[in-house]
Amino acid sequence: MGSLLQPSKARPGDKVAVLSPSFAAPAVAPEVHEQALRRFAELTGLVPVEFLTTRKLGASPEERAADFNAALADTEIRAIIATIGGNDQIRVVPFLDAELLRADPKLFLGYSDNTNILNWMWANGVTGFYGGSTQVHLGPGPHLDPAHLTSLTAALLEGGELAVTEPGESEDFGLDWADPRALAEFGEREATEPWTWAGPPVSVTGRTWGGCLDVLEWITLADRMPRNDDLAGAILLLETSEELPSADTVRGWVRALGERGTLSAIAGVVIARPPASSLGAPRPDADVRAAWRAAQRDAMIEEISAYNPQAVVCVGPPFGHTRPQWILPYGGEVTLDGLHQRITASYQ
Numbered sequence: 001m002g003s004l005l006q007p008s009k010a011r012p013g014d015k016v017a018v019l020s021p022s023f024a025a026p027a028v029a030p031e032v033h034e035q036a037l038r039r040f041a042e043l044t045g046l047v048p049v050e051f052l053t054t055r056k057l058g059a060s061p062e063e064r065a066a067d068f069n070a071a072l073a074d075t076e077i078r079a080i081i082a083t084i085g086g087n088d089q090i091r092v093v094p095f096l097d098a099e100l101l102r103a104d105p106k107l108f109l110g111y112s113d114n115t116n117i118l119n120w121m122w123a124n125g126v127t128g129f130y131g132g133s134t135q136v137h138l139g140p141g142p143h144l145d146p147a148h149l150t151s152l153t154a155a156l157l158e159g160g161e162l163a164v165t166e167p168g169e170s171e172d173f174g175l176d177w178a179d180p181r182a183l184a185e186f187g188e189r190e191a192t193e194p195w196t197w198a199g200p201p202v203s204v205t206g207r208t209w210g211g212c213l214d215v216l217e218w219i220t221l222a223d224r225m226p227r228n229d230d231l232a233g234a235i236l237l238l239e240t241s242e243e244l245p246s247a248d249t250v251r252g253w254v255r256a257l258g259e260r261g262t263l264s265a266i267a268g269v270v271i272a273r274p275p276a277s278s279l280g281a282p283r284p285d286a287d288v289r290a291a292w293r294a295a296q297r298d299a300m301i302e303e304i305s306a307y308n309p310q311a312v313v314c315v316g317p318p319f320g321h322t323r324p325q326w327i328l329p330y331g332g333e334v335t336l337d338g339l340h341q342r343i344t345a346s347y348q
Contacts, residue, residue, distance in 0.1 A: 004207065004331045005126045006348060007105040010078040010156050012045030017071035017079070017106075018134055020054050021064050022086025022113040025135040027055045029177030033083065036139030043149060044156060046079070048134075054083065061088070065095030068117070072100035078107065079156055084135040085112025085241075090218050093117065098124045107156060109327060111320065112241060115211030118330045119219055122209055123226060129155045129347075130211060130237055131319055131327030140174045141186045145324035154347035155327050164317055164343040167324040168192055172275040173242065174323065187323070190286065192273065193293075195316035198301045201339040204267040204312050208334050210237035212320070213253045214245065220256075228265040235334045236262075239272035239320030240296065242279070247295035254300050258307035268312040268336040270328075270343065271300050272320030312338040 010016065018037065020026065026033035033055070037048045051067040053059035071077045093116050101124055108114075108121060109132030118128045131137075132155070137148050144152075147167050154162055174187035209231060210216065219225055240250060257263050274296050276289035284292070297315045304313055314336055319326045326345075328334065333346040 002125075004122070005102070005105050006332065007107045007126065008078070009159055010046055010107065012157070013047065014078040015047045015049045015076045016040075016081060016156070017074075017077045018048045018050055018054055018081055018083060019064075019067055019071060020056070020059075020083045021068055021092055021110075021117060022082070022089045023084055024053060024055055024057050024059060025084040027057045029135065030055070031183060032135060032139035032177050035183055036134035039138055039144065040134065043144065044153060046156065049077065061091040062095050065092045068092070069097045069100055072097065072104065072106055075104065080106050080108045081132055081134060082110030082114045084133050085110070085114055087113055089113045089116040090222060093120050093224070096120060101126055109155060112212050113215055115215040116219065118211060119224060122331050123224070127329065127331030129327050130208070130330040131325050136174070137323060137325055140177070140182050142184050147318070147324045147326050151327035151347070159348045161344055161346050164326055164328070164345055166192060166195065166316070167318065170273060170318060170322045170324065172277045172322055173279040176279065188283070193290070193316070195314055195341070196297055196301070197338055197341050198305060198313040198315075199268070199309070199311050199338055202312060203335060203337040203339060204235070205333055205335040206233045206235040206267045207331050208235045208237050208329055209331065212239055212241055213250060214241045214243055217253060228261045231262060231265045233267045234265070235336060236266045236269040237319065237328060237330070238269060238300070240274045241321050242275050244275065244278055247299045250296050251299035251303055254303040258303055263304055263307035263311070266308065266311060269304055269314070270317055270319070270334065270336065271297070271313070271315040273316050273318050273322050275321045312336040314343060317343060
């Protein structure tokens with residue numbers, strides 16, 4: 001695959017589509033959604049625009065795709081941000097219009113189930129951004145986390161290169177949206193551990209691809225994976241969801257990528273800090289959570305090293321299902337410097 005198209009940045013006053021291409025979370029917690037829209041407008045100067053299915057529970061895949069296509073076709077819309085993930089966006093992708101995407105590429109931000117749309121965009125030659133959710137990172141809590149705001153404005157407005165840094169604290173989930181405190185308080189946070197680096201002490205730069213491992217399994221079964229040749233020299237982004245797959249499950253997924261030849265093609269891997277607890281279930285003790293994360297880390301490093309010992313690997317950056325969250329380029333360039341143990345992302 002040749003170079004990917006990079007959508008132009010938005011300017012203050014431009015419109016941004018706020019869509020629910022998976023689960024319509026704003027219908028469940030409208031107060032969180034509305035606070036997210038207010039904050040988004042105040043902090044970016046951009047104008048959020050809702051579509052028919054943004055707050056519509058049970059909207060069909062065709063309806064959700066129609067909203068996405070309408071946003072692509074609207075020349076006043078410069079970017080699209082997903083309200084949240086879900087579990088059936090794979091049924092939306094067949095109805096998306098690639099000609100509209102290529103005719104007027106729009107910035108797109110999303111993660112989790114939005115791996116489906118990002119992979120579709122990548123396959124059609126357009127970059128996006130992995131991360132961002134109005135319902136999870138913009139609406140709840142007393143304010144936006146600095147790392148999220150920095151990468152959000154870089155993705156949408158400013159561009160440039162940023163050093164991806166560790167915020168020093170993390171939560172697996174926030175307060176229940178039905179709890180009034182969710183609008184003003186974070187969830188229970190804990191101190192983070194240092195990132196783990198593996199592979200040779202060299203610097204590699206490549207365009208990114210990947211996403212939520214849970215979703216990548218579905219994409220593979222649906223035969224929508226890119227060719228390994230198209231991933232040559234890429235930086236693989238991998239993370240796991242609040243479904244809390246076991247270390248053995250994660251090992252199997254990564255091993256399958258190795259058997260497919262994907263791990264041999266790439267130059268590096270960034271693995272997000274995984275959640276180790278989920279809303280609605282008893283929270284494990286701190287030592288149990290630490291062991292959970294360590295088991296996933298070790299399983300991934302072992303499998304990647306077995307198939308590609310030359311790959312530079314970093315485990316721990318918060319770009320997935322934890323908060324604070326860094327938004328990272330998807331199809332844009334990321335540099336993994338294994339010698340100095342630092343990550344730089346290009347938001348052009």
